[in-house]
Amino acid sequence: MKFCSSCGHAIEKLVPADDNRTRSVCTECQTIHYENPRLILGTLSTWQDQILLCRRAIAPRSGFWTLPAGFMEIGESTEAGARRETLEEAGAEVEIHDLFAVFDIPHVEQVHLFFRAAMTSPHLAPGVESLEARLFKPDDIPWDELAFESVRQALRLHLEDRSMGTSRLHRMQLPKMDW
Amino acid sequence: MKFCSSCGHAIEKLVPADDNRTRSVCTECQTIHYENPRLILGTLSTWQDQILLCRRAIAPRSGFWTLPAGFMEIGESTEAGARRETLEEAGAEVEIHDLFAVFDIPHVEQVHLFFRAAMTSPHLAPGVESLEARLFKPDDIPWDELAFESVRQALRLHLEDRSMGTSRLHRMQLPKMDW
Numbered sequence: 078m079k080f081c082s083s084c085g086h087a088i089e090k091l092v093p094a095d096d097n098r099t100r101s102v103c104t105e106c107q108t109i110h111y112e113n114p115r116l117i118l119g120t121l122s123t124w125q126d127q128i129l130l131c132r133r134a135i136a137p138r139s140g141f142w143t144l145p146a147g148f149m150e151i152g153e154s155t156e157a158g159a160r161r162e163t164l165e166e167a168g169a170e171v172e173i174h175d176l177f178a179v180f181d182i183p184h185v186e187q188v189h190l191f192f193r194a195a196m197t198s199p200h201l202a203p204g205v206e207s208l209e210a211r212l213f214k215p216d217d218i219p220w221d222e223l224a225f226e227s228v229r230q231a232l233r234l235h236l237e238d239r240s241m242g243t244s245r246l247h248r249m250q251l252p253k254m255d256w
Numbered sequence: 257m258k259f260c261s262s263c264g265h266a267i268e269k270l271v272p273a274d275d276n277r278t279r280s281v282c283t284e285c286q287t288i289h290y291e292n293p294r295l296i297l298g299t300l301s302t303w304q305d306q307i308l309l310c311r312r313a314i315a316p317r318s319g320f321w322t323l324p325a326g327f328m329e330i331g332e333s334t335e336a337g338a339r340r341e342t343l344e345e346a347g348a349e350v351e352i353h354d355l356f357a358v359f360d361i362p363h364v365e366q367v368h369l370f371f372r373a374a375m376t377s378p379h380l381a382p383g384v385e386s387l388e389a390r391l392f393k394p395d396d397i398p399w400d401e402l403a404f405e406s407v408r409q410a411l412r413l414h415l416e417d418r419s420m421g422t423s424r425l426h427r428m429q430l431p432k433m434d435w
Contacts, residue, residue: 080264082257082280082289087264095384098329101261110261114328115292116367149293150277154360154429155367176358176425179369181333188295188334190358205274246355246425250333 083108114186117227118158119146120194121178121235122171127212128235129196131166133224134208141224144191144231145169145210159192167210168202171195178234180227181250189227193244215239226254262287293365296406297337298325299373300357300414301350306391307414308375310345312403313387320403323370323410324348324389338371346389347381350374357413359406360429368406372423394418405433 078088078101086105093100093109101110121144122129130142145166149158156173163171171194180189203210213219215236223229234247257267257280265284272279272288280289300323301308309321324345328337335352342350350373359368382389392398394415402408413426 078261080259080261082259082261082267085259085264085266088261111327112330113294114330116295148290149367151291151293151365152362154362155358156360156427176427179334179355181335183331183333186330188328248335248355 078110078112081106081108082110114183114188116149116155116158117146117187117189118149118155118162119144119189119191120159120163120171120173121191121231122163122167122169122194122196124196124199124212127214128218128232129163129167129169129201129210130213130219130228131203131207131210133206135206138224140208140222142219142222143224143228146189146191147206155190156192159190159194163194165204166207168200168204169210170197170200172197175244176246178231178247178249180230181248182227183250184253191227191231226251257289257291260285260287261289293362293367295328295334295337296325296366296368297328297334297341298323298368298370299338299342299350299352300370300410301342301346301348301373301375303375303378303391306393307397307411308342308346308348308380308389309392309398309407310382310386310389312385314385317403319387319401321398321401322403322407325368325370325406326385334369335371338369338373342373344383345386347379347383348389349376349379351376354423355425357410357426357428359409360427361406362429363432370406370410405430 081103084106088101090099133139145163147162174193177193178191201210260282263285267280269278312318324342326341353372356372357370380389
């Protein structure tokens with residue numbers, strides 16, 4: 078942030094009174110522009126024993142497989158956002174069950190929430206952000222072609238839950254990876 | 257948002273290509289300024305059977321009681337942020353247990369995450385954002401002087417859990433209230 082989004086004046090970086098962090102402050106109109114992590118919402122959607130993945134058509138990690146997920150929008154709930162992303166990226170209608178995972182990813186300034194969801198039919202229709210959408214049996218998951226560490230962890234935890242017959246909420250902080 | 261925070265040019269509101277929402281777009285430097293809901297992190301902290309509340313020294317709802325909570329900062333995890341807010345607002349050191357509640361509050365563009373936490377001592381030292389911090393026995397909770405609907409719901413759910421001997425994750429969308 079270099080300019081004030083309220084008045085267009087140049088921003089200064091300083092610690093406001095009664096604060097302990099450097100903020101983007103407009104010394105012209107006095108607005109303090111707080112910057113905060115963003116929420117990514119997605120689903121671990123299944124049809125029978127198969128898991129829904131989408132192959133990304135956009136950067137970053139174009140061509141790699143991901144769970145349907147994206148930025149939370151103003152005005153929606155977390156559950157509605159996860160359902161919307163699944164419909165937009167995979168064309169899949171789902172029934173959201175419970176919260177499956179909360180991943181803290183500080184180095185990209187994001188928190189990812191994934192919900193367990195059941196597809197209401199096996200119909201798929203990839204949207205503009207996906208090259209394809211496909212259902213994978215556990216043994217066929219393309220582990221070497223996954224887009225993000227959060228996707229790898231979510232799939233790993235899902236298979237672990239399935240083998241143990243459990244259905245827990247998973248919380249993890251994810252490290253910075255080389256990919 | 258009226259001006260581009262990257263180049264200072266006036267912003268236009270339009271739907272970018274391959275998007276379906278109106279965004280703040282800079283037609284000079286082509287930056288799309290996405291706006292997303294913010295995360296509020298807090299704790300339902302207890303010492304023995306007592307619950308920690310803080311009386312707000314700042315707007316909104318100055319003078320009313322709240323659970324320690326505040327905006328997630330860049331670079332921290334959700335759990336670290338909840339612990340930080342509890343220390344800043346109440347001076348209380350806590351051990352975070354599990355995730356207690358996820359509240360969707362679309363009309364204020366926020367998602368609130370509250371963690372169950374145990375205070376490591378009854379020591380309190382209210383910070384600059386609090387008039388006082390105090391431990392309340394269940395029967396003494398100041399229901400008519402609570403700051404926010406999320407606080408009221410969290411306290412209600414905590415007492416319900418306690419009476420039932422359960423420890424669940426609660427998820428709710430909160431309606432717009434008159435207060």
